[in-house]
Amino acid sequence: MTISQLSHIAMEMGVILLSNGAETYRVEESMHRICIALGAREAEIFCVPTTIIISITMDDIETLTLTRRIHTRVTDLTKVDEMNHLSRQICYEAISYDELLLEIKHINNAPSYPYLLQVLAFAFISQMFTLFFGGSFKDSCIGFIIGIGTKLLMDIMSRLETNNFFINMVGGFIAATVAVTAAGLGLTTHMNTIIIGSIMTLVPGLVITNAIRDIIAGDYLAGLTKGIEALLIAASIAAGVAVPLSLLRPFWGG
Amino acid sequence: MTYFLPCLYAFGASFAFAVVFNIKKNKLLFSALGGFVGQLTFALFQLIIGNDVILYMLAAIAISLYAEIMARATSSPTTIYLAVALIPLVPGGGMYYTMLYFINGETDLGVSTGIHTLLISGAMAVGIILVSSLVTLTRKIMIRRRLSIRKQSKQDLNESE
Numbered sequence: 001m002t003i004s005q006l007s008h009i010a011m012e013m014g015v016i017l018l019s020n021g022a023e024t025y026r027v028e029e030s031m032h033r034i035c036i037a038l039g040a041r042e043a044e045i046f047c048v049p050t051t052i053i054i055s056i057t058m059d060d061i062e063t064l065t066l067t068r069r070i071h072t073r074v075t076d077l078t079k080v081d082e083m084n085h086l087s088r089q090i091c092y093e094a095i096s097y098d099e100l101l102l103e104i105k106h107i108n109n110a111p112s113y114p115y116l117l118q119v120l121a122f123a124f125i126s127q128m129f130t131l132f133f134g135g136s137f138k139d140s141c142i143g144f145i146i147g148i149g150t151k152l153l154m155d156i157m158s159r160l161e162t163n164n165f166f167i168n169m170v171g172g173f174i175a176a177t178v179a180v181t182a183a184g185l186g187l188t189t190h191m192n193t194i195i196i197g198s199i200m201t202l203v204p205g206l207v208i209t210n211a212i213r214d215i216i217a218g219d220y221l222a223g224l225t226k227g228i229e230a231l232l233i234a235a236s237i238a239a240g241v242a243v244p245l246s247l248l249r250p251f252w253g254g
Numbered sequence: 255m256t257y258f259l260p261c262l263y264a265f266g267a268s269f270a271f272a273v274v275f276n277i278k279k280n281k282l283l284f285s286a287l288g289g290f291v292g293q294l295t296f297a298l299f300q301l302i303i304g305n306d307v308i309l310y311m312l313a314a315i316a317i318s319l320y321a322e323i324m325a326r327a328t329s330s331p332t333t334i335y336l337a338v339a340l341i342p343l344v345p346g347g348g349m350y351y352t353m354l355y356f357i358n359g360e361t362d363l364g365v366s367t368g369i370h371t372l373l374i375s376g377a378m379a380v381g382i383i384l385v386s387s388l389v390t391l392t393r394k395i396m397i398r399r400r401l402s403i404r405k406q407s408k409q410d411l412n413e414s415e
Contacts, residue, residue, distance in 0.1 A: 021275075023333060076276045077337075081330045112276045121273035128267035132260055133347060196350045200267070205341040206275065209333060212379045216386055238353040246357050 001038055003058045005097050007066050010034045012104050014045070014052050015068055017083050020076040023210050025217035027052070030087040037091045048222050049073070049229075075206055082107045122201055123147030130197030135190050139197075142188060146178045146198040164229075165236040171202045172240025180248045195241060204233045257297040264293035264342040272338045281334065284324055288339025292317040296343075307370075307377045313343055314381025322389045336382070345374045 001009075014031045018024075028045045035043035035056055042057040055065040086103060089095070095103070112118075126147030130140040150171045157167050175198035183191040207230045215223035268289025272282045295316035296309055303309055321335035348371030355364035 021333070021337075022331070026331060026333075075274075077331075077334045078276050078278045081278065081281075081334060084331050085329070113273055118274060121270040124270040125267050125274070128263045128270065129342075129346070132263035132267060132342065192350065192354070196347045199350065200341070200344065200346045203341065203344045203346055205271070205344060206333070206337040208344070208375075209337040209340055209382070212382050213333070213336075213386065216383050234349055238349060241350065242353055242357050245354065 001097055003040075003056060003062050003064050006035060006038050006040060006058070007054060007056050007064050009038065009097070009100050009104070010043075010056070011052065011054060011066050011068055012101075013083055013087060014047070014054070015070065016079055016104070016108055018047065018049070018052060019070050019073050020079040020083075021073070021206055021210070022080045022084075023217065024048070024214045024219040024222040026080075026084065028219075030084060034087050034090055047219075049225050076112060078110065078112075079107055082110070119148055119151050122151040125201045126150075126198045128197075129200040130194055133193045133196050135188075135193040135197060139188050139190050139194050142179065142182050143194050143197045146175050146194070147201055149178065150174050150198065150201060165232055168202050168233050169236040169240035172199055172237040173243055175199050176241040176244040177248070180244050184248070199237050199241060202233070202237050204230045207233070257300070261290050261293040261297060265290040267342055268338050271341055275338060277334055277338070281328065281330065284328070285335050285338045288317050288320050288324070288335050289342050291320045292339055292343055307373050310343060310345075310374045311377040311381040314340070314378040315385055317343070318382050318385035322385060332386075340378070340382075343378055345371045348374060 010031045013034060014027050017027045017030060024047050027047050031045045031047075031052075031054060032043050035054075040056045040058055041060075044055045046053040050070050052068045052070070053065070054067075055063065057063045083104075086107065090100070113121075123144045124147070127140040127144040130143035131137075135143070153174060154167050154171055157170065176195050179188075179191050179194040179198070182188050182194070188194060207226050211223050211226035211230060213223075214220075214226060265286055269282065269286035272285045277285055292313045296313040299309055299312050303312075317339045318336065321332050321339060324335045325332040348367060352364050352368040352371055355361070355367060
């Protein structure tokens with residue numbers, strides 16, 4: 001395998017891992033493992049949530065450095081799982097360049113759950129958390145409706161490439177507006193419970209987990225960046241919820 | 255029942271989150287079970303311990319242990335099990351009430367609730383760090399022991415020859 005083929009494979013795998021929600025150390029470790037297994041003498045990888053830099057040395061003279069910027073990040077843990085599996089497989093058995101490319105393409109294009117199921121799952125999260133925080137069944141149904149509304153609107157906004165913080169702010173805004181309206185119409189007395197249950201769908205659970213795991217692994221830069229991202233998302237959810245609570249105050253009688 | 259129902263709700267929420275995170279079909283159930291384990295630990299220790307910061311730490315420890323074991327058993331990344339199961343523990347209520355107190359002008363209540371929420375997040379982080387570090391440590395010790403056994407057997411072979 002030539003040096004440019006090797007760097008191409010390693011970079012593709014790294015990008016898929018990083019942009020689908022893998023921890024920084026996993027990306028660096030997998031890429032290093034692949035490079036050594038495919039015949040590089042030395043491989044240095046630097047990875048932060050938005051960039052991957054890889055420098056490969058083959059033989060003694062030839063060195064190649066590649067940089068890739070990550071623009072969009074989603075959460076698809078199946079891709080992380082399969083890519084992780086592939087990177088281990090490469091170490092045990094020889095796979096040709098074309099086969100590897102095909103395999104990577106196959107993993108990257110794997111179908112996710114149907115959209116309707118995702119919307120229902122989102123609504124179900126909000127319903128379950130409303131019950132979890134002590135709401136009645138009727139409250140949880142309002143939570144379910146809020147869940148559908150937030151998911152649909154957030155998807156439209158992310159298709160228009162709105163920034164992450166504004167999306168979460170709008171999510172919090174919808175949750176609070178619907179809950180306040182329901183309380184104003186006399187449908188529920190547990191307004192707070194509904195709002196808490198609905199904003200749990202927006203909470204950046206994966207970001208928090210990865211931030212902690214990155215910091216333990218010694219990737220302070222990536223860990224701090226993700227930690228601040230999580231804090232800002234939490235703050236923007238709170239800001240979104242605060243707007244209707246303050247403006248509609250006469251309505252809910254607080 | 256009052257202790258058991260929240261565990262079921264946590265399980266349901268974790269399951270739905272696993273779908274949103276697009277976890278494979280055969281791992282959906284096990285990753286959602288982590289949320290159940292965490293909430294069960296929380297509910298059980300609630301009977302003995304009154305301090306809820308410690309409770310959150312214990313629940314985080316239970317979830318991390320479960321996630322590490324499941325990750326080894328199914329040879330997949332730990333994050334798959336950890337991220338999904340931790341979400342029911344995230345102090346969403348604390349965040350909300352902090353904000354509510356602030357916009358109501360009750361700053362002192364807001365500050366104390368905010369600090370309590372931060373403490374809970376810190377306790378969860380400590381729980382995750384504890385388990386993850388211990389697992390790494392035991393793995394390193396086991397690898398070293400295996401290497402030394404291999405060396406020993408090689409020496410024995412050489413001596414017998």
